[in-house]
Amino acid sequence: MTDNQTSRAAELTKQFQDRLDYDELLNCMRCGFCLPACPTYRETKGNEAASPRGRIAMMKAVVDGVYEPDEDFENQLSLCLGCRACEPACPSGVKYGHLLEEATDILQASKQPSALVRATRWFIFTHLFPKRRQMRRAAGLLWLYQKSGLQTLSRATRLTRLAGKQLSALERVLPKLPSPKWLNNRPTHLVPQGGATVKKKVAFFSGCMMDTIFVATNDATLFLLQRVGCEVFIPAGQSCCGALHAHSGEKVKAKELAKQNIAAFEKREIDWIVSNAGGCGAILTEYDDLLKEEPGWHERAQEFVKKVRDISEILLETGLPEMELPPQTVTYQDSCHLRNVMKTVAAPRKLIQAIKGVTFVEMNEADRCCGSAGTYNIVEQAMSMQILDEKMKNVKETKAATIVTANPGCLLQMKLGIEREGLTDSLCGTHIADLLAEAVKYRDEHSSSQVD
Amino acid sequence: MLTKQVRDGLATIVGEENVLDAPMDLVVYSYDATPDYQTLPDAVVKPRSTKDVANIIKLCNEFHIPLVPRGSGTNLCAGTTPLHSGIVMIFNHMNRILEIDEDNLTAVVQPGVITLDLIHAVEEKELFYPPDPSSMKISTIGGNINECSGGLRGLKYGVTKDYVTGLEFVLPNGEIVRTGGKLAKDVAGYDLTSLLVGSEGTLAVVTEATLKLLPKPEAKQTMLAMYSSLEAAGETVSSIIANKIIPATLEFLDQATIQAVEAFAGIGLPTEAGAVLLMEQDGPVEVVQRDMKKMKELCEAGGAFSVNVAASAAEGEALMQARRAALSALARLKPTTILEDATVPRSKIAEMVRAIVNIAEKNNVQICTFGHAGDGNLHPTCMTDVRNKEEMERVEKAFEEIFAKAIQLGGTITGEHGVGVMKSPYLAWKIGEEGVKAMAAVKQAFDPNNIMNPGKIFAKETRKRVMIQQ
Ligand SMILES: Cc1cc2nc3c(=O)[nH]c(=O)nc-3n(C[C@H](O)[C@H](O)[C@H](O)COP(=O)(O)OP(=O)(O)OC[C@H]3O[C@@H](n4cnc5c(N)ncnc54)[C@H](O)[C@@H]3O)c2cc1C
Numbered sequence: 065m066t067d068n069q070t071s072r073a074a075e076l077t078k079q080f081q082d083r084l085d086y087d088e089l090l091n092c093m094r095c096g097f098c099l100p101a102c103p104t105y106r107e108t109k110g111n112e113a114a115s116p117r118g119r120i121a122m123m124k125a126v127v128d129g130v131y132e133p134d135e136d137f138e139n140q141l142s143l144c145l146g147c148r149a150c151e152p153a154c155p156s157g158v159k160y161g162h163l164l165e166e167a168t169d170i171l172q173a174s175k176q177p178s179a180l181v182r183a184t185r186w187f188i189f190t191h192l193f194p195k196r197r198q199m200r201r202a203a204g205l206l207w208l209y210q211k212s213g214l215q216t217l218s219r220a221t222r223l224t225r226l227a228g229k230q231l232s233a234l235e236r237v238l239p240k241l242p243s244p245k246w247l248n249n250r251p252t253h254l255v256p257q258g259g260a261t262v263k264k265k266v267a268f269f270s271g272c273m274m275d276t277i278f279v280a281t282n283d284a285t286l287f288l289l290q291r292v293g294c295e296v297f298i299p300a301g302q303s304c305c306g307a308l309h310a311h312s313g314e315k316v317k318a319k320e321l322a323k324q325n326i327a328a329f330e331k332r333e334i335d336w337i338v339s340n341a342g343g344c345g346a347i348l349t350e351y352d353d354l355l356k357e358e359p360g361w362h363e364r365a366q367e368f369v370k371k372v373r374d375i376s377e378i379l380l381e382t383g384l385p386e387m388e389l390p391p392q393t394v395t396y397q398d399s400c401h402l403r404n405v406m407k408t409v410a411a412p413r414k415l416i417q418a419i420k421g422v423t424f425v426e427m428n429e430a431d432r433c434c435g436s437a438g439t440y441n442i443v444e445q446a447m448s449m450q451i452l453d454e455k456m457k458n459v460k461e462t463k464a465a466t467i468v469t470a471n472p473g474c475l476l477q478m479k480l481g482i483e484r485e486g487l488t489d490s491l492c493g494t495h496i497a498d499l500l501a502e503a504v505k506y507r508d509e510h511s512s513s514q515v516d
Numbered sequence: 517m518l519t520k521q522v523r524d525g526l527a528t529i530v531g532e533e534n535v536l537d538a539p540m541d542l543v544v545y546s547y548d549a550t551p552d553y554q555t556l557p558d559a560v561v562k563p564r565s566t567k568d569v570a571n572i573i574k575l576c577n578e579f580h581i582p583l584v585p586r587g588s589g590t591n592l593c594a595g596t597t598p599l600h601s602g603i604v605m606i607f608n609h610m611n612r613i614l615e616i617d618e619d620n621l622t623a624v625v626q627p628g629v630i631t632l633d634l635i636h637a638v639e640e641k642e643l644f645y646p647p648d649p650s651s652m653k654i655s656t657i658g659g660n661i662n663e664c665s666g667g668l669r670g671l672k673y674g675v676t677k678d679y680v681t682g683l684e685f686v687l688p689n690g691e692i693v694r695t696g697g698k699l700a701k702d703v704a705g706y707d708l709t710s711l712l713v714g715s716e717g718t719l720a721v722v723t724e725a726t727l728k729l730l731p732k733p734e735a736k737q738t739m740l741a742m743y744s745s746l747e748a749a750g751e752t753v754s755s756i757i758a759n760k761i762i763p764a765t766l767e768f769l770d771q772a773t774i775q776a777v778e779a780f781a782g783i784g785l786p787t788e789a790g791a792v793l794l795m796e797q798d799g800p801v802e803v804v805q806r807d808m809k810k811m812k813e814l815c816e817a818g819g820a821f822s823v824n825v826a827a828s829a830a831e832g833e834a835l836m837q838a839r840r841a842a843l844s845a846l847a848r849l850k851p852t853t854i855l856e857d858a859t860v861p862r863s864k865i866a867e868m869v870r871a872i873v874n875i876a877e878k879n880n881v882q883i884c885t886f887g888h889a890g891d892g893n894l895h896p897t898c899m900t901d902v903r904n905k906e907e908m909e910r911v912e913k914a915f916e917e918i919f920a921k922a923i924q925l926g927g928t929i930t931g932e933h934g935v936g937v938m939k940s941p942y943l944a945w946k947i948g949e950e951g952v953k954a955m956a957a958v959k960q961a962f963d964p965n966n967i968m969n970p971g972k973i974f975a976k977e978t979r980k981r982v983m984i985q986q
């Protein structure tokens with residue numbers, strides 16, 4: 065080991081000792097109940113180092129000074145999907161996600177990445193994600209790129225392949241974007257459809273990915289909210305949720321974003337804060353933990369957290385109108401964070417089952433991560449694709465024509481899976497809000513045409 | 517540290533990819549589910565076959581290197597902590613179900629098979645493998661055999677030893693021995709199969725097992741009885757047995773355990789109850805119904821304030837799963853959870869429960885109790901913090917008193933978790949110095965160089981219990 069490495073290891077050890085929650089580390093009694101739930105444990109054919117128990121043991125060993133954090137350690141933490149399937153499986157209630165977040169943050173802060181990586185991270189985390197306008201501009205470019213035919217051109221010339229196979233595959237599955245002008249003109253206050261009485265007042269968390277690449281899904285969400293009698297505010301000044309930051313070791317930035325969102329959403333009396341992306345919703349419900357050491361903010365965060373709900377929970381509670389679709393089989397892939405952190409499991413399934421014409425088939429292991437996991441499918445490509453291939457086997461077994469998800473990352477990953485399997489003709493991926501909105505509209509048309 | 521010669525030898529046997537010795541690998545195979553035990557091995561090896569095992573063991577024997585076979589590391593007696601370092605052997609490559617024989621009602625498996633996978637595989641063929649330790653979702657058959665694990669169905673169906681009819685194992689000198697087979701009867705010489713079961717990896721490495729199966733029971737039903745007092749629940753256990761009913765499962769949980777389990781499972785357990793009994797009966801429909809009815813009456817007569825039969829198989833399974841989570845769920849209450857395994861004759865359950873309560877009070881420690889009440893196997897579990905040395909001493913004292921009481925009642929220091937390191941100082945309490953000597957002679961005969969899982973079962977000294985070791 066070089067002197068440099070040794071001093072970095074010593075510094076890391078100190079950071080781990082100072083910052084990792086030792087009670088939480090001790091809370092893991094090493095029973096191993098979480099092992100079968102962990103995708104990386106299974107995919108590595110039972111490598112303890114790729115299991116939650118093993119990762120916690122490594123962190124504890126670092127704190128205890130029996131293990132110097134080395135490259136293997138960092139690789140194993142990087143290989144962790146952060147899907148948090150180990151948490152509901154743990155009878156002892158170990159908050160693995162928090163340990164991972166802290167560890168990643170320490171490791172990231174101590175890294176001296178190449179200038180290029182630094183610049184990219186800076187651009188993505190400081191410029192792109194927190195800033196709606198920037199994100200929209202980037203989306204605008206993407207839109208222009210699609211509309212101008214450049215997409216076809218570059219696809220044909222395999223130009224995008226230069227950026228790596230993975231990015232090019234991802235690029236192929238990106239949805240068609242609406243025009244940027246339209247993106248910028250959305251109202252910030254919406255009343256229930258047809259001027260019906262207000263059942264609930266909600267504030268919509270619009271998200272970055274959701275409000276750019278998936279803006280159509282946001283529109284579908286707003287349509288549904290209005291339809292069930294919600295008065296909807298879209299608070300100005302809201303920002304990126306900070307999930308990507310928190311999970312990539314940019315915790316300071318994540319806290320900053322959390323505060324910005326809390327401030328934006330506490331301006332008005334509302335019943336719920338609506339999220340339609342499991343990945344965002346989950347971190348929103350953890351702002352209290354993120355800000356637990358910040359006096360004043362902690363209490364405000366607690367108030368905020370109490371109100372956060374996923375769209376499917378809200379629709380189930382307020383009651384959707386009749387829905388219908390042409391006869392088809394549909395299956396559902398859980399968003400890990402929606403399921404494991406927000407504990408929303410039954411609601412989306414019940415909503416899908418309520419659509420006339422739809423045969424819902426639960427796929428084997430719908431609760432298992434699809435391998436998308438934020439930036440995971442780019443950073444840990446091999447494992448991500450291994451997991452995705454497993455997933456697609458289960459999808460195919462259901463013989464579904466539609467696979468529904470509740471998070472943009474998962475949706476892209478499913479689309480990628482469909483593309484990889486060459487199933488674009490027989491299978492499509494969609495967000496639950498899109499499916500439900502379509503089913504409501506279809507029913508509306510269908511019943512009015514019956515009246516004619 | 518292994519010498520280069522040994523290290524190279526291992527790589528030649530199993531291939532470089534199956535020898536793990538990076539610092540990370542050593543850390544993650546340094547522990548099991550026993551609180552506060554951790555020692556780094558020198559290397560971890562993954563044999564691919566019995567032949568690999570034989571070659572590795574020969575190498576270890578030649579150079580006197582400790583060898584610790586490890587399943588999933590869920591044991592609770594520090595059984596797979598490599599106390600004297602050396603080599604940890606894992607069975608990730610030897611995890612196949614080799615055969616399910618529907619004519620002879622047997623299964624042949626490799627040691628790395630996960631218990632629940634076997635249970636599912638045989639149930640698909642309408643067969644039944646009863647031993648179901650709470651850890652079955654992750655425990656291996658190799659581990660089960662070497663701890664002689666019990667489970668929730670032990671009362672009626674017995675424990676692992678009742679289902680092992682044949683073994684293949686490798687002796688420390690590298691010789692491969694096959695015992696028993698698909699046989700209902702076999703008295704050809706000493707019963708080495710039985711000797712190996714529960715031997716905690718101290719005699720040989722098990723490389724294959726033939727297991728007995730039963731036809732899958734036709735029906736089953738689950739029931740939960742709630743009591744306001746611990747003792748009333750204990751009395752009912754004795755009265756059910758005295759009334760000649762042998763349910764498949766008869767489990768007991770005290771209030772603190774119920775509350776911890778409910779916090780995890782959220783299935784509406786009665787957190788206000790002082791204790792509950794969880795019962796299950798299986799078999800022909802008529803028998804199940806008759807027994808459930810009778811047990812319900814006995815519970816009510818015994819002072820249960822409410823007795824509910826699970827409405828569906830799924831509800832019953834949820835109750836059983838919640839029970840299986842009991843130990844880990846208790847771990848959420850305090851940083852350290854130390855569980856014991858004292859077992860008494862069934863008729864003494866109520867008395868033992870009472871004694872545990874008194875001992876906890878006397879030593880001012882927090883002890884929750886749950887366990888396989890039907891077979892007299894209790895799991896008094898102490899909620900503590902290893903960092904509090906003074907309290908740890910009181911904990912140790914309390915457990916000593918519990919062991920003494922169990923033995924006084926005709927019981928034992930461990931019913932199913934094994935001796936390992938945890939209970940080695942107490943072994944003589946149960947079987948006497950003569951008994952320990954006889955066991956040591958057996959060990960010497962099998963393993964003259966003491967390479968197999970050294971430091972387990974046999975303590976340097978009786979009685980002085982070392983629970984805090986850093
Ligand atoms: C939450 C929890 C609940 C539990 N519930 C129960 C229960 O209900 N009933 C019960 O009896 N136990 C229970 N246990 C204890 C434990 O799960 C069992 O002892 C189990 O059988 C261990 O299996 P394993 O695969 O983890 O083995 P390990 O812990 O890896 O090993 C156990 C022993 O077997 C030896 N061994 C493993 N494989 C081999 C082999 N191939 N050849 C030779 N030796 C070998 C090891 O050296 C060690 O001594 C529980 C544990 C936990 C954490």
Ligand code: SF4
Nearest residue numbers: 092093095096098154
């Ligand atoms: S994280 Fe939880 S389930 Fe996993 S080993 Fe630790 S205590 Fe057990």
Ligand code: SF4
Nearest residue numbers: 102144145147148150
């Ligand atoms: S977060 Fe997911 S991948 Fe990571 S340890 Fe937990 S279960 Fe495994």
